[in-house]
Amino acid sequence: MPLTLRDNTATITGTLTVEEVEPLAGWLRSTDRPRVNLRGCTHLHTGALQLLLFFRPTVVSRPLDPFLSTHIMPLLGKRNKELEASS
Secondary structure, eight states: OOOEEEEEEEEEEEEEEEEGGGHHHHHHOOOSSSEEETTTTTEEOOOOOOOOOOOOOOEEESSSSIIIIIIIIIGGGGGHHHHHHHH
16 A cells, blocks of 8 residues: 555555555645655656645655656655655
């Protein structure tokens, strides 16, 4: 399962497809100070990326995937600068 939703942390592993976009959207809407673990993520559907860009959850673990780490993490913004600096 590519999406695991807990109280305040979502963990994304493998490929997040369009089927997981709506549950992720609902979770982001209803969660105070959401956190996202992208460590095992290898691909994000563009709808999921748009949600992360809109809601700006704190990324607690950056993706190991080189493309996502290099090209997507910088897009997620200032809230995650501390994580980027510690990597």
